[in-house]
Amino acid sequence: MTAQLGCIADDFTGGTDLAGMLVKAGMRTVQWIGVPDGPLPEDVDAVVIALKSRTSPAEDAVAESLAALRWLQAAGFQQFYFKYCSTFDSTPRGNIGPVAEALMQALDTDFTIACPAFPANGRTLYKGHLFVGDVLLKESGMRHHPLTPMLDANLVRVLQQQVRRKVGLVDFATVSRGGAAIRERFNALREQGHGFAIVDALSNADLDAIGAACADLPLVTGGSGIALGLPQNFRSRGLLAANAVADALPKTGGLRAVISGSCSVATQRQVDVMRTTFPSFGIDPLRLARGEDLVSAALNWAGGHIAQQPVLIYATATPEAVKQVQGELGVEQAGHLVEHALASIARGLVEAGVGQMIVAGGETSGAVVQALGVKGLRIGPEIDPGVPWTSTLHDDGAQPLALALKSGNFGSEDFFLKAWDKLQ
Numbered sequence: 314m315t316a317q318l319g320c321i322a323d324d325f326t327g328g329t330d331l332a333g334m335l336v337k338a339g340m341r342t343v344q345w346i347g348v349p350d351g352p353l354p355e356d357v358d359a360v361v362i363a364l365k366s367r368t369s370p371a372e373d374a375v376a377e378s379l380a381a382l383r384w385l386q387a388a389g390f391q392q393f394y395f396k397y398c399s400t401f402d403s404t405p406r407g408n409i410g411p412v413a414e415a416l417m418q419a420l421d422t423d424f425t426i427a428c429p430a431f432p433a434n435g436r437t438l439y440k441g442h443l444f445v446g447d448v449l450l451k452e453s454g455m456r457h458h459p460l461t462p463m464l465d466a467n468l469v470r471v472l473q474q475q476v477r478r479k480v481g482l483v484d485f486a487t488v489s490r491g492g493a494a495i496r497e498r499f500n501a502l503r504e505q506g507h508g509f510a511i512v513d514a515l516s517n518a519d520l521d522a523i524g525a526a527c528a529d530l531p532l533v534t535g536g537s538g539i540a541l542g543l544p545q546n547f548r549s550r551g552l553l554a555a556n557a558v559a560d561a562l563p564k565t566g567g568l569r570a571v572i573s574g575s576c577s578v579a580t581q582r583q584v585d586v587m588r589t590t591f592p593s594f595g596i597d598p599l600r601l602a603r604g605e606d607l608v609s610a611a612l613n614w615a616g617g618h619i620a621q622q623p624v625l626i627y628a629t630a631t632p633e634a635v636k637q638v639q640g641e642l643g644v645e646q647a648g649h650l651v652e653h654a655l656a657s658i659a660r661g662l663v664e665a666g667v668g669q670m671i672v673a674g675g676e677t678s679g680a681v682v683q684a685l686g687v688k689g690l691r692i693g694p695e696i697d698p699g700v701p702w703t704s705t706l707h708d709d710g711a712q713p714l715a716l717a718l719k720s721g722n723f724g725s726e727d728f729f730l731k732a733w734d735k736l737q
């Protein structure tokens with residue numbers, strides 16, 4: 314049996330996070346970059362179509378998500394999943410709400426959940442409030458995100474600003490009573506006219522219970538955590554092969570590089586740690602804006618170091634530095650300028666023999682993967698929760714590239730140092 318869960322992710326790191334979770338839970342999963350132009354491969358239980366729609370204009374995000382949904386429906390998928398960030402990255406305009414509502418309408422369903430919880434990475438929800446580690450979302454590093462600063466932790470309120478349908482809550486008291494109680498609450502909310510339920514979750518056991526309660530929902534929306542609980546629904550209906558886990562990657566060699574465009578607290582730390590022992594090259598957006606050819610400069614510099622050891626090329630900066638750059642260039646212009654430069658550098662590095670590359674940052678990964686012309690990814694072993702190694706899929710027999718698309722917020726501080734060992 315194939316084609317059980319059809320997923321749409323709003324960015325590429327989020328896509329690999331979700332795909333890695335599904336592989337871990339026993340679903341054979343392929344990730345496509347953008348809407349596929351071919352048929353569904355055989356023996357695939359889940360497909361993740363990764364879009365770069367998190368920060369695009371809402372109408373573009375909706376149109377792309379609907380195109381992805383149409384492909385998944387044509388491929389025979391029955392249940393659908395909209396994956397967004399575990400820190401609910403969005404602006405008051407969206408895109409979580411508008412995309413979710415458009416998918417509901419296309420699927421002719423009047424109810425879904427919204428649950429970004431990912432306890433293994435410290436994202437928990439209590440009484441509708443999202444915590445990142447020990448603090449509320451609005452007190453976490455996400456308040457300084459360059460593109461989607463999150464200033465409110467109450468997700469009922471945040472989502473309500475983005476949608477027409479009413480948003481309700483399934484609180485922890487209900488979640489802790491298990492799948493049947495959660496399903497009852499879904500029904501009650503639906504009868505009261507709610508279209509969305511924010512669902513509390515503090516642990517993986519809660520995610521399992523929520524997953525069980527979602528077995529019959531045509532559309533589930535959330536972070537990657539909820540994906541832990543869904544495969545069991547297909548397994549208990551006899552729809553998954555018994556020993557389906559396949560996280561082995563083809564062998565890749567080549568030179569090693571890290572490209573970092575995330576400015577998250579976690580990535581700043583990871584960049585600092587790598588800089589202390591490995592050659593590194595910083596990209597200054599203001600110099601880019603003045604027209605300096607930092608792409609060639611970075612590639613020339615890398616050529617002198619990379620044969621001996623992994624190199625780091627980064628735009629990662631503190632919130633103060635980012636604010637100053639954005640003040641001079643504008644938020645979007647600064648983002649695009651940096652993403653474009655890092656993507657060109659990544660392409661140059663691959664042309665120069667890089668075969669194993671880590672990219673930090675969702676938007677940054679999107680730009681890099683598009684510049685490399687990557688169409689699909691096979692999912693490999695997990696480096697840290699939410700970040701698997703992947704290898705690029707090619708239909709022309711080309712040598713695959715090992716890619717780790719690291720969500721800005723994820724990974725231990727030695728992530729850029731330890732990740733390579735997981736490829737052996």
Ligand SMILES: Nc1ncnc2c1ncn2[C@@H]1O[C@H](COP(=O)(O)OP(=O)(O)O)[C@@H](O)[C@H]1O
Pocket residue numbers: 459460574575576577580598628629630634635638639647648649650651652673674675676677678719720721722
């Ligand atoms: N020094 C900088 N100044 C301004 N913007 C930057 C700087 N460095 C990176 N950026 C931009 O910040 C954004 C970071 O987003 P992203 O790559 O998604 O990281 P994350 O995964 O942490 O959200 C990108 O658009 C990137 O180009």
Ligand SMILES: O=C(O)[C@@H](O)C(=O)COP(=O)(O)O
Pocket residue numbers: 324326327328330331397398399400536537674675676699719720721722
């Ligand atoms: O759910 C998550 O936190 C991640 O999978 C994710 O979406 C990553 O986004 P970025 O932080 O923009 O990399």
